[in-house]
Amino acid sequence: MIRFVDIWKSFGGKAVLRGMSLEVKDGEVMFIIGTSGVGKSVTIKLLIGLLGVDRGEIWVDELRVDTLPERDLYPVRKRIGMVFQNATLFDSLDLAENVALPLRKHKGMRQRDALAEAERRLAQVGMAEFAHRYPAELSDGMRKRAAIARTLTLDPEVVLFDEPTTGLDPLSARRIDRLIRTLSDEVGVTSIVVSHDLTSIFSIADRIAFLYQGVVHMVGTPDDFRGSGDPVVQQFITGRSQGEMETPGF
Amino acid sequence: MSPPLPSLGLRRRVERVGAAVLDGMDAGFELARTFGATVRGVFRSQRPPGEVLAQMYVIGNKSLLFVAVTLGFIGMVMVYQSCLQLNRITGDLSQVGPEFLKLLIQEFGPSITALMLATRVGAGIAAEIGSMKVTEQVDALRMSGVTPIDYLITPRFIASVIMTGVMTVFAVLIAFAAGGLTAASSFGVNANTFFDPGRVRVFDIALGAIKTLSYGMAIPVISGFCGLRARGSSEGVGAATTAAVIGSSLAVIVLNFIISGTGLLLLGDGR
Numbered sequence: 001m002i003r004f005v006d007i008w009k010s011f012g013g014k015a016v017l018r019g020m021s022l023e024v025k026d027g028e029v030m031f032i033i034g035t036s037g038v039g040k041s042v043t044i045k046l047l048i049g050l051l052g053v054d055r056g057e058i059w060v061d062e063l064r065v066d067t068l069p070e071r072d073l074y075p076v077r078k079r080i081g082m083v084f085q086n087a088t089l090f091d092s093l094d095l096a097e098n099v100a101l102p103l104r105k106h107k108g109m110r111q112r113d114a115l116a117e118a119e120r121r122l123a124q125v126g127m128a129e130f131a132h133r134y135p136a137e138l139s140d141g142m143r144k145r146a147a148i149a150r151t152l153t154l155d156p157e158v159v160l161f162d163e164p165t166t167g168l169d170p171l172s173a174r175r176i177d178r179l180i181r182t183l184s185d186e187v188g189v190t191s192i193v194v195s196h197d198l199t200s201i202f203s204i205a206d207r208i209a210f211l212y213q214g215v216v217h218m219v220g221t222p223d224d225f226r227g228s229g230d231p232v233v234q235q236f237i238t239g240r241s242q243g244e245m246e247t248p249g250f
Numbered sequence: 251m252s253p254p255l256p257s258l259g260l261r262r263r264v265e266r267v268g269a270a271v272l273d274g275m276d277a278g279f280e281l282a283r284t285f286g287a288t289v290r291g292v293f294r295s296q297r298p299p300g301e302v303l304a305q306m307y308v309i310g311n312k313s314l315l316f317v318a319v320t321l322g323f324i325g326m327v328m329v330y331q332s333c334l335q336l337n338r339i340t341g342d343l344s345q346v347g348p349e350f351l352k353l354l355i356q357e358f359g360p361s362i363t364a365l366m367l368a369t370r371v372g373a374g375i376a377a378e379i380g381s382m383k384v385t386e387q388v389d390a391l392r393m394s395g396v397t398p399i400d401y402l403i404t405p406r407f408i409a410s411v412i413m414t415g416v417m418t419v420f421a422v423l424i425a426f427a428a429g430g431l432t433a434a435s436s437f438g439v440n441a442n443t444f445f446d447p448g449r450v451r452v453f454d455i456a457l458g459a460i461k462t463l464s465y466g467m468a469i470p471v472i473s474g475f476c477g478l479r480a481r482g483s484s485e486g487v488g489a490a491t492t493a494a495v496i497g498s499s500l501a502v503i504v505l506n507f508i509i510s511g512t513g514l515l516l517l518g519d520g521r
Binding site for chain 2 (some may be wrong): 039045050070074077078082084085086088089090093095101102104106111151174193
């Protein structure tokens with residue numbers, strides 16, 4: 001169980017999260033949705049200490065993680081993996097070396113063993129034949145699949161996906177959706193997915209949290225959202241430009 | 251009766267100055283922590299294999315021509331001007347070479363080489379690390395169990411310390427040779443008279459070595475620190491690069507003053 005309790009976070013004096021609270025159950029696929037800049041990516045980065053909270057508490061089971069120093073966050077990051085929006089593979093390493101890096105650092109595996117395991121993990125996402133290619137030689141979709149392999153290589157209990165299907169063709173996007181669903185159904189992995197992709201959201205989410213004005217405006221199943229009479233929720237999920245929703249910058 | 255409250259405009263200006271001072275102090279402490287973590291990283295083994303050698307190539311080999319041309323011309327101009335002035339006053343050019351070598355070793359060789367490296371190498375380090383920061387690669391490193399300072403700054407630190415030393419020796423030799431050629435061709439100074447290391451003392455070499463070591467440590471730490479503080483997108487990387495060049499160059503000048511001043515206070519001029 002992951003719990004965000006009354007989270008506040010500001011950047012340069014601008015409050016992004018203003019008392020946000022949310023619970024994510026074990027094994028579920030939770031989507032966090034909302035307009036750009038509302039704090040979706042910030043929320044998942046706060047969970048693993050890549051950003052610090054201004055106020056509030058974050059709990060992973062019985063462990064409070066928002067107060068942990070960097071060194072004590074490493075075991076947490078072994079349990080909670082993250083797939084970043086921009087693949088974030090290291091340009092100077094080939095795919096196998098990229099995937100092997102967390103195995104060497106988190107699990108202390110020897111380079112040769114880590115590389116063998118990395119190649120096996122790349123095969124799971126259909127990237128075995130590209131194991132010794134460099135990120136610059138591959139497409140966005142391929143890089144993203146390799147980044148997923150790198151995250152899954154530590155067998156995390158929770159995986160955070162930051163806009164995993166952004167910039168991908170529909171076929172690659174649905175493959176990633178299927179992978180997220182399979183991780184939850186077959187391995188029991190909890191997934192927290194930040195996304196704007198309504199097809200993904202309504203096809204694989206167990207629950208959805210809608211962030212609006214710094215707080216969770218609504219949490220529910222896809223059916224709850226479809227049937228919601230809330231005009232702000234309806235405007236967001238139907239993508240109407242006119243309505244009650246306040247969109248900063250427009 | 252209570253004193254009148256300051257106007258809102260004045261209060262905002264004071265707040266802004268206060269915030270800038272606090273930010274500056276915060277950055278200073280963070281830079282000191284980065285330096286400490288970098289030095290500790292030298293004794294850990296989190297560096298990517300072969301990275302120190304790769305960085306030595308980038309810092310050394312790729313700066314060779316830049317440093318050679320700069321120091322060569324500076325050597326020629328300085329010797330030419332010195333000979334010109336001495337000719338007008340005493341006409342005795344016998345001490346130009348030995349004094350020039352002394353000055354090169356303890357002052358111009360380390361400092362000008364470091365200023366060249368601060369611009370070329372400092373900008374490169376900040377741009378590379380800054381790009382990794384804004385594209386979340388640094389976050390990905392942290393998620394992979396890697397300390398970014400160990401992985402990114404420490405290899406550059408080791409390479410910089412070694413190559414700043416090598417480049418300084420190379421620069422001193424180039425400047426001295428260029429100066430000697432100028433003295434011989436323009437003023438007829440005998441090569442044996444010019445290329446005389448007799449005036450150089452251990453003090454000069456020690457001072458030059460301390461400066462070289464300090465510059466070699468300061469440039470990658472300041473530049474890497476600026477890179478890790480990059481925010482936003484390409485604009486943030488540009489700002490980090492500019493800050494790295496200014497910070498590294500300023501550090502060279504300030505360190506030069508401090509080390510020279512301390513050396514002279516403790517040991518006189520070493521004669």
